[in-house]
Amino acid sequence: MTATTLELRKRGAITEIVLNRPAKLNALSRTLMAELIDCAESFRTDVETRVVIITGAGDHFSAGADLSEPRNANDGKLARRRQIRIGPRLIRAIREIDQVTIAAIEGVALGGGCCIASACDFRIAAETARCGYPEVNLGMNLHWQALPLCVQLVGPARAKRMIGLGAQHPAPELAEWGFIDELTPAGAALERARTLAAECAARPPMALQMIKQSVNAVSDALTPAIMHMDHDQWALTADSDDFAEGIEAFRDKRKPRFTGR
Numbered sequence: 001m002t003a004t005t006l007e008l009r010k011r012g013a014i015t016e017i018v019l020n021r022p023a024k025l026n027a028l029s030r031t032l033m034a035e036l037i038d039c040a041e042s043f044r045t046d047v048e049t050r051v052v053i054i055t056g057a058g059d060h061f062s063a064g065a066d067l068s069e070p071r072n073a074n075d076g077k078l079a080r081r082r083q084i085r086i087g088p089r090l091i092r093a094i095r096e097i098d099q100v101t102i103a104a105i106e107g108v109a110l111g112g113g114c115c116i117a118s119a120c121d122f123r124i125a126a127e128t129a130r131c132g133y134p135e136v137n138l139g140m141n142l143h144w145q146a147l148p149l150c151v152q153l154v155g156p157a158r159a160k161r162m163i164g165l166g167a168q169h170p171a172p173e174l175a176e177w178g179f180i181d182e183l184t185p186a187g188a189a190l191e192r193a194r195t196l197a198a199e200c201a202a203r204p205p206m207a208l209q210m211i212k213q214s215v216n217a218v219s220d221a222l223t224p225a226i227m228h229m230d231h232d233q234w235a236l237t238a239d240s241d242d243f244a245e246g247i248e249a250f251r252d253k254r255k256p257r258f259t260g261r
Contacts, residue, residue: 005032006039007057013050013201014194015043019113022058027066028112033090036116040093050205051197052097054120055104055190056113064111064134067247084235087112087144094119095149095216098209100200104193105129106186110168115146118153121212123179124193125171128186131179136166139246139258140237148223153179 007018017039019026026032043049056062065087094101094116103109103117105125114131117123125131133150135142142150142163151159154177162169162179174180184192200208237243241261249256 003035003039005029006035008039010049011194013048014053014197015046015049015051016053016055016190019054019056019062022056022060024066024068025060025063025108026056026058026113027063027068029066029069030086032066033086033112037086037090037093040090040097043097043099046099049099050201050208051100051102053102053104053190053193053197054094054116055193056106058107060107061103061105061109061129062113062116063108064113067250084143087115091115091119091144091146091149095220098213099205100197100208100212102193102197102200104190105131105171105180106189108168110134112144115142115144115149118146118149118179122181122193122196124182124184124189124196125174125180126186126189127171127183129171129189130168131171131174132166132168133163134166134168136164137246137256138250139240139242139244139256141233143233145223148220148226150179152219153177 005019005021007020009016009018017036019032019036021027021029021032043052100122101120102122102124103120105117105123106129107126109117109129109131111134114133117131133142147159147163150162154162154174158177171180171183175183182192182196242256242258245258246256
């Protein structure tokens, strides 16, 4: 496939997907998300690749959704509802990759970037990395059907803390919580991910992929029934005064003043 915001590296049975907008901290533009969906879905017919590594170009994994992208003020609610489905589609596409997936995290993995990492099978992070869901600080809920993935990894109470308080958590703390699988020195996350990928690639691919799919089926059993409206919840918060205040405060680099309206 031809991509403008991704770099693909084929290393034998291992394919690396590099989010390639380093000047924007690999922020997730609509183009990047669409290309990443296409890339994830392309593995359905790829029987040579056994492991997929997702990482970011430059110093960071991803700072999350690109808030600098303009919204069309003329779009109606129906058009917007369809547009925002791209987030859930992205996470679902990564989650449904047949091959083992590994996120190699340096710098920050925030918001949508943290969602992408949580959708992978394993997360390798530098000790200096930070992950979190800052959506609440902008007056919105976490959507993209990523909330159950966080709960599965860290449990209900810590998920409420991560998502509800919107802090950036250091990787060592998240390793203790179970969100991060392994820590490495700064700059070494990708190399360790490659080592783990080689271990996985040496296993029988059919058996390993069926094990992965069965584990995901168990852990995701209730997700479609519970989370089918999460993008509508986001649309509701996106129409609130608090959302407008959160975005304005973010751009002005000040603390928001939320009113519940």
